[in-house]
Amino acid sequence: MLSLIVFLPILAFAAILLGAPARRTAVAAAAANLVLGLWATFTWKSGFWSFSVPVLETPSLNLAFGMIDGMSAVMIALSVIVTLAATLSSKAPEGREKLWFGSVLLMSAGALGAFASTDMFFFFAFHELALIPTFLMIGLLGRGDRREIAWKVTIYLSLGSIVLLAGLVWVANLAGTFDMPSMIAAVSGGELAIDPAVQTSIAALLIVGFGALVSLFPFHSWAAPAYASAPAPIAMLHAGVLKKFGLYGLIRIAVPIVPEGMQSWLNVLLILLLCNLLWVGMCTISQKRLDAMLGNASVMHMGYIFLAIAAMVVTPGSTLGFSAAVLLMFAHGVSVALLYSLADRIERATGTLDFADLGGLAKSSPALTFIFGIAAFTAMGLTVSANFVGEVLVFLSAFESYDPAAGLAPIQIACILAIWGVVISAVYMLRAFRSIFHGPATGATRAAPDLAVTDRLSALLLALPLLCIGLYPNLLLNLLK
């Protein structure tokens, strides 16, 4: 039945092409998908949702959807939530509604397909499908240097995809199947034993490939300009949902199938993720515009999830790192989407995102301030937000293997340095909040209108999961069991 969830956006896309009213169709499809998706998320253990259609006999290739574990379910929930919020909150430029909402639906379908696929081929293919509207929308409707940025994104992501494809093909070739669950079962059952040297090479390909898609340092320089330039729904969907594909892939494929390979790259991975957190974090501090800052911030926070992945590699038997990573992926996706949608909202209301031109928005837009406050404090990992739970679980997972007699292992040192990222994110988020909402009002903000009803709806849709999971993480953690 997952096929319904995946294909509903595509059907809606087709309907829009055929002339259905773009916005209403998109919102209706996204809302229907939200209901279906959440239902699927909470009942993922039932076999009701799996779906399989053979495509090729040899090599055996099936268009197969199913919930491999709770991670798929959570990611699907993330996708449907962000999709509805993106369609609700965004405002298409005159005459471009078809392109605008069509792209959103197509991206949503791609992301859902990737997360729902149990087959490695379609897992990859759906992600590529979702990248097409990303490029198009940045290139056609982006801000600033949109052509150049669209090219940059295209080249980075395509190169990442190519490297990734090489890794995936290698894995599939060794495993003799495209079916991911049976691959994982074969590895854990001992039927598939990959030579350590080969594992090292595969792991390198996968880390670089998935890493470029997730903007792992030093493949990060596409992300910030892309998110700053992309139209809001695209930034929301890409930063919030689609980017998680890389992390999802690392957790789903790299960690279980080539554990020894990942082990041999562990220290490199730790250094890179620290660069993500500290280096990019410092870059974030020096940004002068909200969109650029948010772009860098979302790159920075990937470091925590990589830390969780590193912890999964260090302590293979434990589920702590896994839960931490999934929870943080969800939390980061939702909070980033919320921030982008609000940033877009601020720009529409005031015409600028420059910190120097903003100020005192709290007076004219209290609701916006309230929601942005939730989003900003969530993004900096304040407690009772899902992000905090994710981060604290990440830290705990990194310390799970700590042996006081042996001293600090590299992962614990990395963890301690990574916690400094908490301070960095507080610095830039507080600065942003301070310069946008506090202080005396400026010309741009004095008469800015407050949130409209649809804006509030979409903001609530995103803020509620963050708060609920922050208040009671078992809500999500129970799904992962």
Added chain:
Amino acid sequence: MASLNDYLLVSGLLFAIGLAGVVIRRNIIIVFMCLELMLSAANLSLIAFSRFNTLEGLPDYNGQMLVFMVIAVAAAEVAVGLAIIVALYRSRQTIHTDELTTLKG
């Protein structure tokens, strides 16, 4: 009697002349003629091989078949090529290759 080497040498020289013409001349019609020379040079080699390698006592007619085909294709090529030249001249008023640089990247 002329030897195979002689024929091949003459054929090669004719080919070289054609090649030199293609590279040197700028008038596209002459370039085209030089192409014909080169094709003919190849034909000469083929005929010579056909004559010098008999098959059951007869010249190897497979070679001559090839020449036949080449001549037919060349005829078609000339027709189309000249039509293109006419169209080109109509739009550009020139048939000098150095003034036809639309392909410049």
Added chain:
Amino acid sequence: MTLAWILFYLPIVTSAVNQLVLRRNPVVPYVATAASALCFLISLVLLGREGEVGFNWATIGDLNIRIALKLDQLSTGMMVIVTGVGLLVHVFSLAYMREDKAVNRYFSGLGLFMFSMTGIVLSANFIMMFIFWELVGLSSYLLISHWYHKNSAADAAKKAFLCNRLGDFSFMIGVLLLWGITGHLTFEGLREWADGGGVAAAPAGVLGAAVLCIFGGAMGKSAQVPLHVWLPDAMEGPTPASALIHAATMVAAGVYMLFRLQLSIGSDAFDNFAGTTIAWIGGITALLAALMATQQDDIKRILAYSTLSQLGYMIMAVGLLAGEAGMFHLYTHAWFKALLFLGAGAVIFACHHQQNIWKMGGLCGRMPITSATFAAGTAALVAIPYVTSGFYSKEEILAAAYSGSTALFAIAVVVAFLTAFYMTRAFVVAFLGKSRSDDASHAREVKPVMWVPLAILAVLSLISAFLTGPLNAYRPHEASLIIVAASVVSLALGLAAGFFLYRGKNKDPLNIPAFRERLYFDGIYDNVIVRYFQDATAAIVHFLDEFLINGLLAGGAARASQGFGNLFRRLHGGSLQAYSFAFGLGVLLVIYFTVFF
């Protein structure tokens, strides 16, 4: 135990209802005050109860993090302080904030704070404590930035949150280390571990480091040097909020948390370099803050520095393994410092938001009740022997210092002298003499709704030392005579110096720029650490990111391929001859390589 849950949830539920449902309804302040009164009653009922109740909050495999309310002597005693001061501050605010347009937001903020503080006090494990630890930081941020349109308030809020974040950074590392060493996150588990001889078995260095890191959290929250800079700035917030958060309760949370830790893993874990460092940081904070307090003109800032100084005392006591003394001082300090702040609030309210003591004067006659209560608070703070609660608690700390370290004892005595000096200065300048401005000369006694809380607090600050039994506060043994003598002498000197130096003066006879400029801490932080270490580094890193990663690594690859592309584009000159030449050359080379090579 249902009562405990009500105590826990009531403030946040009230706050949420106020903010989201009632919104601009004028009934909001009264609802909030009623809720805080209920909370105070529940705390009283809960006194002496023991036990723990909770639910699983995050469960992964073997790791089970619970939200659990732990009731014991420490937490129930602390709850009385928190809700008691909280209730009085709510009542006081009813009048103080009446004119403010955003009064509802203010009361929601107070509710959030009460919820978070309750969470800290009742938490049964470190993760839960950390959660609420940060939440009080948030509520403090919200309350400091209450008048957000003022740049100074907005900056102060940011500074406060950041300093706390720095502390939390260390706190988190400490919790992780402790978890790594002991395998426990709950206080109960830690106690079992310590009882089982865990402290002796654990590597001392790591354990000390863990304790020190956790103390880092207390350094942020309790504003110890060098993270103290936020507390004086936090006075930008409404004065009642300062009284509750930045004087009585939240800043004391650091001491509470350290004492909680000390109770859990035992004093032995502190009996190493960690304890010494903590004690010295506390002592230095006490001394520096007292010195800075002597030259401040803003009445709230004087009190803020005195808070710093008293917190330094408490921290020093904890570091000297005398946590009970620290907690006792926390308990008495909460009452009299809340009193002083509320008194200052009343004065400021009466003087039309004039905060400079040199613009006051002669308030004694115009505001008799306020002046009397302020005098009582001052007496408690400077520790007038035997009649004030402050005396008893300070003696305990001096005793702990005396038995711990001579140097720290000397510092403590000097601080006692300085405290007497600057509080006398403040009292003499603000309340005695004659009015030095129109604001002061028009001041009138405040309404009962404001002075009744003051009076209650005044009584408590005098007698609270004798209520330790019923209120479940910690109170260690009596002090010795030598210490009493030392403190009496320093008190007398301080009182005399302050009184004679400042009586009848119109401007400060002393001028010590270093103290006035807060020993240059803020300047150094703003101009050196923030500007160079942070902003300049950030700018450099950003530049390097643009230049190295984006420009050379990625851009280099891009430019290289572009260069090759341009190179090959040259070949596409559109010249037929060139193409045919290249083609012919290629053919010839193929021949050459196949035939001759």
Added chain:
Amino acid sequence: MPQYLFWFFATIMLIGGLAVVSFKNPVASAISVVTCFLGLAGLFIGLSAFFVGIIQILVYAGAVMVLFLFIIMLLDIRAEKARNLSWLATAGGVGLVAFFTIQLVGVLGEPLPNQQAPPLDPETMAAAAENFREDTRIAQSLGEGGLPDVHLIGHKLFTEYNLPLQILGVLLLVATVGVVVLSKRQPERES
């Protein structure tokens, strides 16, 4: 073919070729091509490829070169005013030719096998007749000691090379249609 005839025709051919490249006037070049092809046809005939030789004259020297001349006339192309050849192109062409010639000499420096053409005398012809059905013209001519060149080509063409022949026909048809389309005057584009 006697040696001198070979050199005679070869010389005609090569001089014709050189003339094509060196004449300024395209008409003269075209005439030179015809000359060249005449010499070539002579060589073909000397190699007993009578049919191909005739075709060479009919199709190439006759039809194709007339087509060239037509076009030259049609476009009214004059001789180039000045021989403004670029020295780079000339040097390139000459260099290329030199390189090619050196390679040619290098390859042909040592004599290939089959230096002498196998004889096509009546005995071999008669022997070859055994491969054909007795009652056919080919067998008869061969038996009489002649070389029925056209018949042999026709036989080959319509048996073994039938499919290529058909394709060739289609190709020519397509070329015809293409030429018609190309030389139709384009209607003026509206814009």
